[in-house]
Amino acid sequence: MLTAVGLGLLLTIVLGMTGIYNGIIVDATALPDSLRADLWIVQRDTRGPFAELSRLPADLEERARAVPGVASARSYVAHTIQRDVPGGPQIRFTALGLSWPDDHGADLPLVEGRPLSQAHFEFIVDRSLGLALGTRIPLGRDIYTVVGITEGITASGGDPVAFFTRSDAQKIQFDKSNEAIRLDREARTARFRRSQLSRNPDLARMSTAPANQIPALGPAPVSAVMLNLAPGYQAEEVRGRLSQWKDVTVYTQADQHQLILGGIVEKTKRQIGLFRALLVVISTILMSLIIYTMTLDKIHSIALLKLLGARRTVILGMILQEALLLGGIAYTLAIVLGNTIFELFPRRVAVENSDRLLLLLVVFVISIVASIFGMKKALAADPNEVLAG
Amino acid sequence: MSDTAPAVEARLLSRHYGEGNTYVKALDKASFEIQAGEVVALLGPSGSGKSTLLTILGLINQPNEGSLRIGGEDVIRDGQLVGNTNLVRRRQLGFVFQRSNLIPFLNAQDNIRLVLDLDDVPGRVARRRARDILEELGVADRATHFPVQLSGGQQQRVAIARALVHEPALLLADEPTASLDKERGRQVMELFRTAARERNAAVLVVTHDHRSLDLVDRTFEIEDGVLSH
Ligand SMILES: Nc1ncnc2c1ncn2[C@@H]1O[C@H](COP(=O)(O)OP(=O)(O)OP(=O)(O)O)[C@@H](O)[C@H]1O
Ligand SMILES: [Mg+2]
Numbered sequence: 001m002l003t004a005v006g007l008g009l010l011l012t013i014v015l016g017m018t019g020i021y022n023g024i025i026v027d028a029t030a031l032p033d034s035l036r037a038d039l040w041i042v043q044r045d046t047r048g049p050f051a052e053l054s055r056l057p058a059d060l061e062e063r064a065r066a067v068p069g070v071a072s073a074r075s076y077v078a079h080t081i082q083r084d085v086p087g088g089p090q091i092r093f094t095a096l097g098l099s100w101p102d103d104h105g106a107d108l109p110l111v112e113g114r115p116l117s118q119a120h121f122e123f124i125v126d127r128s129l130g131l132a133l134g135t136r137i138p139l140g141r142d143i144y145t146v147v148g149i150t151e152g153i154t155a156s157g158g159d160p161v162a163f164f165t166r167s168d169a170q171k172i173q174f175d176k177s178n179e180a181i182r183l184d185r186e187a188r189t190a191r192f193r194r195s196q197l198s199r200n201p202d203l204a205r206m207s208t209a210p211a212n213q214i215p216a217l218g219p220a221p222v223s224a225v226m227l228n229l230a231p232g233y234q235a236e237e238v239r240g241r242l243s244q245w246k247d248v249t250v251y252t253q254a255d256q257h258q259l260i261l262g263g264i265v266e267k268t269k270r271q272i273g274l275f276r277a278l279l280v281v282i283s284t285i286l287m288s289l290i291i292y293t294m295t296l297d298k299i300h301s302i303a304l305l306k307l308l309g310a311r312r313t314v315i316l317g318m319i320l321q322e323a324l325l326l327g328g329i330a331y332t333l334a335i336v337l338g339n340t341i342f343e344l345f346p347r348r349v350a351v352e353n354s355d356r357l358l359l360l361l362v363v364f365v366i367s368i369v370a371s372i373f374g375m376k377k378a379l380a381a382d383p384n385e386v387l388a389g
Numbered sequence: 390m391s392d393t394a395p396a397v398e399a400r401l402l403s404r405h406y407g408e409g410n411t412y413v414k415a416l417d418k419a420s421f422e423i424q425a426g427e428v429v430a431l432l433g434p435s436g437s438g439k440s441t442l443l444t445i446l447g448l449i450n451q452p453n454e455g456s457l458r459i460g461g462e463d464v465i466r467d468g469q470l471v472g473n474t475n476l477v478r479r480r481q482l483g484f485v486f487q488r489s490n491l492i493p494f495l496n497a498q499d500n501i502r503l504v505l506d507l508d509d510v511p512g513r514v515a516r517r518r519a520r521d522i523l524e525e526l527g528v529a530d531r532a533t534h535f536p537v538q539l540s541g542g543q544q545q546r547v548a549i550a551r552a553l554v555h556e557p558a559l560l561l562a563d564e565p566t567a568s569l570d571k572e573r574g575r576q577v578m579e580l581f582r583t584a585a586r587e588r589n590a591a592v593l594v595v596t597h598d599h600r601s602l603d604l605v606d607r608t609f610e611i612e613d614g615v616l617s618h
Binding site: 301304305306307308309310311314382383384386387 | 440444447449450474475476477478479480482484486490492493494503504507508563
């Protein structure tokens with residue numbers, strides 16, 4: 001019985017590995033899926049914004065909007081933030097900027113609360129971050145309030161996604177300490193004084209202004225621009241048109257999936273796949289050993305059965321039955337245990353019914369393979385052994 | 390199987406072990422017949438070849454030479470097993486050993502049913518026959534006990550029940566009374582006698598106990614593998 005438990009735990013791990021792998025795929029694609037874009041414009045020759053860094057000028061959104069067939073264009077701005085909440089735990093999430101005022105986050109799968117209703121200081125966050133509705137947290141020099149909760153929206157690394165208006169998101173991203181800002185400004189002013197431009201009083205005043213008010217510096221870049229198509233337009237058609245722009249590359253949603261799964265997830269997949277294979281091999285060896293010793297324990301009875309004229313098939317069937325029973329108990333344990341403990345894992349463990357079925361099949365095969373050694377031993381048992389000892 | 394044929398016909402059965410220095414002639418050209426309904430005691434000193442003869446008759450040990458017919462059917466010809474050995478074991482043979490040799494994880498009733506199950510006797514019939522034979526041997530009240538919960542004598546009765554339940558033509562018993570006291574040893578011999586009479590079985594029983602010899606029909610003696618009768 002204890003051996004069945006051990007085997008069950010091993011199978012739980014096999015199942016868990018599968019779930020973790022599935023979870024990684026779901027996590028990795030949850031964000032692009034939730035954004036429901038038809039096309040993604042990214043920096044030329046990059047595989048952004050998920051698999052690789054991409055930078056685009058902020059005005060690209062406007063340019064894209066003018067292309068025929070484009071119903072809407074939204075900038076994609078995201079970055080990961082890890083902060084200590086005063087008096088609370090450390091939190092880590094991906095801050096994503098919505099194109100306020102066009103996008104309030106109304107399309108997001110909200111399970112609680114509401115979309116954003118003002119341009120600043122509100123955000124929507126995934127439940128997995130563990131912040132309750134109405135929680136107020138300081139980020140940079142401002143305090144932000146949770147107004148909505150989504151479920152299952154994570155960035156490719158599994159971090160929960162928080163949705164801000166784009167300007168808030170960028171403000172949080174470029175949030176610098178007062179000291180950094182002062183040093184920055186001083187360096188700029190010093191550069192300015194050394195140049196000929198310092199005779200212009202307007203410029204002189206501007207050189208000490210905040211960075212975002214200086215025309216020559218321009219607004220912060222965005223990572224990508226997401227497009228949604230107008231009815232009646234094909235993705236390929238619009239993509240062809242955009243491809244003539246020399247500074248961008250355009251991907252469809254399907255391309256993005258492929259980039260994410262091919263790039264980020266591919267190695268993880270092989271890693272977990274190999275690990276899983278190893279566990280299956282270990283389970284088989286362990287089970288073979290168990291069945292073998294169980295057969296040895298009963299060798300006297302098996303010899304007796306032979307003496308009583310039991311057919312080979314009866315004896316072999318007995319051992320196979322034992323193996324299948326053991327496998328069955330271990331499998332049931334793995335399923336039950338998995339259902340209870342996988343929820344407690346910090347990252348998503350997505351076990352599908354098809355995975356459970358596959359595991360059942362694997363256990364079945366393991367049981368059969370494992371019983372082979374026991375069967376060999378049983379067939380070799382001599383009825384004479386009944387008389388010995 | 391014909392009614393007139395002897396239950397056992399052995400012709401020139403020989404068995405030797407080892408080579409050169411270790412060569413032992415355990416059984417030397419044994420020929421004999423045992424009739425159905427007859428109880429025969431096999432006597433002989435230790436190492437004389439009693440168990441060798443019994444295991445050859447039980448088809449779990451093969452002779453080097455000789456032939457054997459059980460219930461009129463050839464089962465060993467010129468030292469070779471012929472026909473369906475398993476079927477003969479299931480239908481024609483019953484074994485009782487010195488120790489009871491019950492299967493430890495089955496209760497008394499199931500140990501007996503096992504023999505019938507192995508021969509595909511339908512469940513209802515098997516259950517009834519198992520109950521009847523336990524009744525007959527006076528251990529019906531122990532039907533659901535496991536072997537460890539039974540006394541030595543009770544275990545031996547259950548073992549005898551198992552050896553008889555399928556109405557074998559030949560019952561082989563190797564020192565079945567050795568682990569029992571005088572009283573119970575004699576009871577076991579009486580059981581064999583009754584079984585032989587009522588079930589028309591041939592019984593060959595190895596024994597050292599000369600006090601029970603009044604219960605047997607004939608005795609075979611064996612010394613250094615040579616059988617005399
Ligand atoms: N498997 C074997 N290998 C070698 N020699 C054997 C084997 N089995 C029996 N013998 C030898 O054959 C001879 C007869 O043995 P057997 O077991 O038939 O004697 P036995 O009459 O039953 O003795 P006991 O009364 O002690 O049970 C003995 O000399 C024994 O050593
Ligand atoms: Mg012996």
